[in-house]
Amino acid sequence: MAGRAQIPTKSSALIAMIADEDTITGFLLAGVGNVDLRRKTNYLIVDSKTTVKQIEDAFKEFTTKEDIAIILISQYVANMIRFLVDSYNKPVPAILEIPSKDHPYDPAHDSVLSRVKYLFSAESVASGRR
Amino acid sequence: MSGQSQRLNVVPTVTMLGVMKARLVGATRGHALLKKKSDALTVQFRQILKKIVSTKESMGEVMKTSSFALTEAKYVAGENIKHVVLENVQNASLKVRSRQENVAGVKLPKFEYFNEGETKNDLTGLARGGQQVQLCRAAYVKAIEVLVELASLQTSFLTLDEAIKTTNRRVNALENVVKPRLENTINYIKGELDELEREDFFRLKKIQGYKKREIERQMAAAKEFSEEQFAEKVSLQKGISIKSAHNFLAAATEKDEDIIF
Numbered sequence: 001m002a003g004r005a006q007i008p009t010k011s012s013a014l015i016a017m018i019a020d021e022d023t024i025t026g027f028l029l030a031g032v033g034n035v036d037l038r039r040k041t042n043y044l045i046v047d048s049k050t051t052v053k054q055i056e057d058a059f060k061e062f063t064t065k066e067d068i069a070i071i072l073i074s075q076y077v078a079n080m081i082r083f084l085v086d087s088y089n090k091p092v093p094a095i096l097e098i099p100s101k102d103h104p105y106d107p108a109h110d111s112v113l114s115r116v117k118y119l120f121s122a123e124s125v126a127s128g129r130r
Numbered sequence: 131m132s133g134q135s136q137r138l139n140v141v142p143t144v145t146m147l148g149v150m151k152a153r154l155v156g157a158t159r160g161h162a163l164l165k166k167k168s169d170a171l172t173v174q175f176r177q178i179l180k181k182i183v184s185t186k187e188s189m190g191e192v193m194k195t196s197s198f199a200l201t202e203a204k205y206v207a208g209e210n211i212k213h214v215v216l217e218n219v220q221n222a223s224l225k226v227r228s229r230q231e232n233v234a235g236v237k238l239p240k241f242e243y244f245n246e247g248e249t250k251n252d253l254t255g256l257a258r259g260g261q262q263v264q265l266c267r268a269a270y271v272k273a274i275e276v277l278v279e280l281a282s283l284q285t286s287f288l289t290l291d292e293a294i295k296t297t298n299r300r301v302n303a304l305e306n307v308v309k310p311r312l313e314n315t316i317n318y319i320k321g322e323l324d325e326l327e328r329e330d331f332f333r334l335k336k337i338q339g340y341k342k343r344e345i346e347r348q349m350a351a352a353k354e355f356s357e358e359q360f361a362e363k364v365s366l367q368k369g370i371s372i373k374s375a376h377n378f379l380a381a382a383t384e385k386d387e388d389i390i391f
């Protein structure tokens with residue numbers, strides 16, 4: 001099992017977010033937000049002024065950070081950097097595509113769910129529930 | 131096929147045959163065990179697949195509820211609540227803990243969230259809409275709960291997928307490469323040993339025949355000798371030298387066949 005990535009066991013880790021303002025506000029209200037000593041946040045608010053480059057950088061930063069276990073990313077944001085999300089294949093941190101308020105959720109775009117569907121196609125459990 | 135002609139490069143001896151047989155037994159057992167592991171992982175995998183699908187759906191529902199709760203909170207507490215919230219971020223109070231779960235030797239990560247310290251947003255919306263804000267908070271905590279569960283499922287899914295692939299590759303390698311090769315080697319050694327045995331057998335037969343012929347010859351010689359001795363004894367009694375009688379007989383037979391005593 002040398003080739004497989006090691007799964008770190010940590011007592012506490014953060015949840016990072018890349019999403020629109022409303023979603024972020026909600027999750028911050030729940031208390032997932034974190035600001036470290038260098039005033040770096042564990043979330044990125046995506047609005048009309050945010051460039052794809054910024055999203056890419058944030059995604060790369062969150063995926064390489066040690067203390068982040070889960071990354072929540074709005075699906076329409078994930079679609080902007082689809083190639084990055086699809087090429088990402090490490091178990092930790094886990095990438096989770098979440099629906100956002102303004103954009104309807106499309107299961108077909110989800111990188112993991114499409115794989116699930118593909119594996120399930122013979123049993124057609126997922127296909128009937130679109 | 132490549133599997134048919136392949137065999138290990140060994141010296142065909144009985145010891146090697148024993149070693150090869152032991153290795154074949156080991157390979158067979160390993161194959162059976164790996165197959166079992168693969169089956170166990172697949173069972174787990176299917177369960178996770180089903181859970182992922184159902185959780186993804188409930189996630190949509192929960193996210194909708196929480197979004198609605200936020201809208202309510204905004205309506206009651208005013209649009210500027212988000213600025214208050216965004217300003218108030220300091221340290222995460224809701225964190226994730228990860229631990230490992232062992233399924234047939236594959237370590238699967240499991241996440242669980244926990245609250246650490248008090249929430250700083252307790253006073254948010256104190257002026258108005260505090261109730262709605264707290265409800266919204268609860269809704270989002272619920273959303274986090276579902277999302278964390280989904281995250282651990284998804285991570286398990288990816289890890290298991292990888293593990294199943296590896297295991298299946300090993301199973302196939304054992305079944306299609308290692309075992310045929312060992313069997314070929316065993317057959318080769320057996321054939322070679324049989325060949326040796328036949329050679330040995332043939333040699334033994336050959337020697338046996340040679341010995342038999344030798345014994346026969348000796349027997350014949352001994353018989354001849356004893357006959358000669360007997361004849362000599364008889365002739366001595368009769369007063370005739372055996373040599374002369376012999377000669378005479380030999381000479382007689384050579385010269386005239388019709389002479390009868």
